Amino acid sequence: MDAVWTPDLSTEIAGVTFKNPVMTASGTFGSGMEYGEFVDLNRLGAVVTKGVANVPWPGNPTPRVAEVYGGMLNAIGLQNPGIDVFMERDIPFLKNYDTKIVVNVCGKSVQDYIDVVERLGDEPAVALLEINVSCPNVKEGAIAFGQKADALYNITSELKKHAKQPVMMKLSPNVTDITEMARAAEAAGADALSLINTLTGMKIDIHRRKFAIANKTGGMSGPAIKPIAVRMVYQVAQAVKLPILGMGGIATAEDAIEFILAGASAVSVGAMNFVNPYATIEVIDGIEEYMRKYQVKTIKELIGAVHE
Amino acid sequence: MKQKVDSIVVSQKEIAPAIFDLWIETVIARDAKPGQFIGVFPENKSTLLPRPISICEVSEDRKSLRIVYRIAGQGTAEFSKLTAGDHVQVMGTLGNGFPVEEGKGKKVFLMGGGIGIPPMLQLAKTLNEQNGGKAGIQTVVGYRDDKTFLKEDLERYSEVYIATEDGSVGTKGNIMDAVRENGISADVIFACGPMPMLRAIKKFAEETNIPAYISLEEHMACGVGACLGCVVKTKEVDHHSHVNNARICTDGPVFEAKEVEI
Numbered sequence: 001m002d003a004v005w006t007p008d009l010s011t012e013i014a015g016v017t018f019k020n021p022v023m024t025a026s027g028t029f030g031s032g033m034e035y036g037e038f039v040d041l042n043r044l045g046a047v048v049t050k051g052v053a054n055v056p057w058p059g060n061p062t063p064r065v066a067e068v069y070g071g072m073l074n075a076i077g078l079q080n081p082g083i084d085v086f087m088e089r090d091i092p093f094l095k096n097y098d099t100k101i102v103v104n105v106c107g108k109s110v111q112d113y114i115d116v117v118e119r120l121g122d123e124p125a126v127a128l129l130e131i132n133v134s135c136p137n138v139k140e141g142a143i144a145f146g147q148k149a150d151a152l153y154n155i156t157s158e159l160k161k162h163a164k165q166p167v168m169m170k171l172s173p174n175v176t177d178i179t180e181m182a183r184a185a186e187a188a189g190a191d192a193l194s195l196i197n198t199l200t201g202m203k204i205d206i207h208r209r210k211f212a213i214a215n216k217t218g219g220m221s222g223p224a225i226k227p228i229a230v231r232m233v234y235q236v237a238q239a240v241k242l243p244i245l246g247m248g249g250i251a252t253a254e255d256a257i258e259f260i261l262a263g264a265s266a267v268s269v270g271a272m273n274f275v276n277p278y279a280t281i282e283v284i285d286g287i288e289e290y291m292r293k294y295q296v297k298t299i300k301e302l303i304g305a306v307h308e
Numbered sequence: 309m310k311q312k313v314d315s316i317v318v319s320q321k322e323i324a325p326a327i328f329d330l331w332i333e334t335v336i337a338r339d340a341k342p343g344q345f346i347g348v349f350p351e352n353k354s355t356l357l358p359r360p361i362s363i364c365e366v367s368e369d370r371k372s373l374r375i376v377y378r379i380a381g382q383g384t385a386e387f388s389k390l391t392a393g394d395h396v397q398v399m400g401t402l403g404n405g406f407p408v409e410e411g412k413g414k415k416v417f418l419m420g421g422g423i424g425i426p427p428m429l430q431l432a433k434t435l436n437e438q439n440g441g442k443a444g445i446q447t448v449v450g451y452r453d454d455k456t457f458l459k460e461d462l463e464r465y466s467e468v469y470i471a472t473e474d475g476s477v478g479t480k481g482n483i484m485d486a487v488r489e490n491g492i493s494a495d496v497i498f499a500c501g502p503m504p505m506l507r508a509i510k511k512f513a514e515e516t517n518i519p520a521y522i523s524l525e526e527h528m529a530c531g532v533g534a535c536l537g538c539v540v541k542t543k544e545v546d547h548h549s550h551v552n553n554a555r556i557c558t559d560g561p562v563f564e565a566k567e568v569e570i
Contacts, residue, residue: 027535034534034558037310050536058551063527065537069354072529079536081550222356274530275349275356277312277399 007291008298009284011045011265013243014166014191016127018045018100018266021299022256022284025221025247025270026051026104026130026170027076031090032097038277043284046100048268049090051132053106054115056082060137066203066212071222071249072271073201075137075215078106083119095125104170106132110145110155114162121164129165130245131155134172134197136219146172146197149184156188166191168245171236174200178232179239186240193236194245194268196229221271223249230262237263237304251279253286263304310532311336312349312399317390318372324455326379327423328388329364336400337373340366342431343406343498343523343562346373347399347531350383358399359383360528360557362500364426365433365461376426376458402531403561406498406521411435415444417494418466419483419509421501425449425458427523431498432465442466446492450483450505484508494518498562503570510565520565526556533558541569 009020023046029035032047041047059079066073080086086103094101103126107113113131120126133146133155145155152169159167169185171178173196182193198219203212229248237244246264250256251272259267272279287299296302315334323329336346340363347358365374379385390396408431416435420428428447435445445466449459454476462468470478471486479486483505487493493516499509500523513520526538539553544567546554554560554568 028530030534034530034532037532038312050534056549056551058549058553059536059539062537062539064539065527065529065535067355067357070356072357074529074535074537076536079539079549079551079553081548085550223353271356271529274358274535277310277532 005297007288007296009288009291011299013245013265014128014168016100016166020045020284021260021266021287022280023048023102023245023266023268024273024280025268026132028270028273031086032094035273035277039281041097041099043281044099045266046102046127047094048102048130049104050080051078051104051106051135052080052083052086052116053078054083054112056080056085061214063212063214066218068201068203068220068224070224071220073203073213073218073220074198075213075218077137077215078135080106083116087119087123091123091125100127101125102128102130104130104132106135110158113155113159117159117163121162126165128168128192129163130168130170130194131159132170132197134170136172136174136198136200136217137215143172143174146181147175149180152181153184153188156185156190160189168192168194170197171195172197173228173232179235182236182240182242186242190242192243192245193240194247195236196225196232196248199225199228221249223251223272225249226255230258233259233264234262234306250283251276253283253290256283256287257290257302260299260302261304261306265303309339310400310402312397315396315398317392317394317396319392320388320390322388323376324457327376327457328379329374329376330387330390331372331374332396332398333372334398336398337366338370340373340401341405342408342434343427344401344403345561346375347402348375348383348387349397349399350386352382352386355383355386357529358531359387360402360531362427362523363401363430364458365430378423399531402557404559406431406523406562408434408438410496410519410521411498412438414495415493416446417487417497417499418445418447419449419497419499419501419505420447421450421483421505422452424499424501424505424523427500428498429458429461432462436465446494448483448486450486450501451477482508484512497521499523506565507570510570513565521562522565523561524556524563524568524570525561528557531557543567543569
């Protein structure tokens with residue numbers, strides 16, 4: 001009979017150790033403040049913040065969100081207060097908690113991204129940078145860098161020259177072959193990859209004969225996209241050596257474990273925070289329960305452990 | 309404190325065509341204020357997001373909440389089937405609510421249009437308590453026709469003036485027509501209803517130079533201020549994103565009319 005043991009939920013991405021593999025998908029959790037009323041932020045592996053640019057962005061006109069079968073569309077357009085307010089308000093707030101800070105960075109030009117990355121370099125509390133080259137809802141920048149391998153290579157290598165923290169490129173699923181993007185990011189020196197961002201979708205209100213979202217198209221998220229995300233995480237894990245932060249429709253610990261078995265070193269809960277504000281904590285507890293049940297000592301044993 | 313909790317249906321009835329009156333027993337009732345709302349979750353997993361529905365009334369013992377809503381889609385159609393004893397998941401309380409103290413000792417208009425009428429009930433009740441009676445509390449409500457739901461409840465706490473689109477009850481026309489026809493006036497306005505009505509109220513408040521607090525609606529996802537899905541253009545820089553876009557779910561849903569561009 002084994003002595004009483006506790007599963008080790010800690011995991012690592014690009015040299016950064018997280019106490020558990022559960023994070024929050026950018027844009028679904030603000031900077032943690034709004035969900036702090038529901039969950040103990042100290043328990044999270046990390047808070048991944050809403051995308052921040054060099055200057056404030058007003059975002060898109062409303063309606064910005066619409067429900068679709070098993071998920072939702074959004075076209076927020078990366079409304080954010082800019083790096084100044086973020087450094088003065090959001091970072092000090094998050095520093096009050098025993099969780100890692102991952103900052104999602106957005107921009108319209110390579111220089112915009114560099115400006116933000118350099119400012120964040122002054123803040124040692126920021127553990128990791130997630131570079132948003134995959135938001136489908138803004139007209140300039142973002143996805144323009146994430147849908148062509150050469151553009152992705154260029155921005156990744158530029159940011160690597162300026163970043164003090166490890167650089168994680170967030171990949172778009174709106175491409176023909178996501179492994180081509182993953183390889184380009186790896187070749188350019190990226191330290192990690194996160195995927196998937198939302199899938200571009202559309203909804204039409206047949207009664208008013210209008211687009212449900214003012215931007216016409218929006219990014220789809222929610223449980224309905226999960227099988228696509230798991231498939232892409234698996235493909236990317238096979239194609240590159242970089243650690244992966246996996247996400248897309250995660251609602252439960254079972255979902256999270258699928259991503260880990262497919263090759264993710266950590267996972268993010270996104271749209272499901274809106275449906276179940278306690279989802280992140282339930283996923284953490286459920287992973288621990290699974291590890292006890294199957295006598296899994298460390299998360300590392302599960303990463304990419306799927307087999308034929 | 310905001311929380312998502314399991315709640316129990318006390319009763320439900322249809323009080324006008326496709327308009328349902330639902331009482332639920334929930335701990336969320338304890339701190340609920342007029343003008344705040346709750347997120348009600350459908351059970352059907354293809355419809356995931358909470359439905360924002362304003363609080364119509366809080367029971368005297370503060371253990372139950374009343375919502376009055378119109379069937380607008382799959383989620384509300386599902387809610388309309390709930391019966392006593394059923395469980396329903398509810399998140400709340402959400403939003404800022406009406407600044408009731410602005411109506412202290414004043415002549416007030418409570419203006420509601422259509423499915424914007426329900427929040428006026430708890431507001432009338434609270435103002436009535438605060439001001440020590442009905443005096444000066446004037447509810448002006450607009451309906452399509454003679455299905456004047458909540459009229460009797462509102463009359464218990466306020467003077468009620470009615471406008472109907474078809475002229476079957478009260479003034480034929482909208483709430484502004486009812487104000488003119490009855491020759492009534494106020495020092496402050498609280499309102500909830502369709503956008504054309506709110507625009508008319510904003511204009512009226514500016515012309516007569518009185519404050520108007522209006523409750524806005526927008527498609528929402530999280531309901532707690534995280535997703536930035538439901539925003540309204542504001543005159544002043546908003547405190548969250550500093551881009552003149554306030555979050556209706558948390559900075560609102562009630563705004564002073566002159567502060568928002570609608």
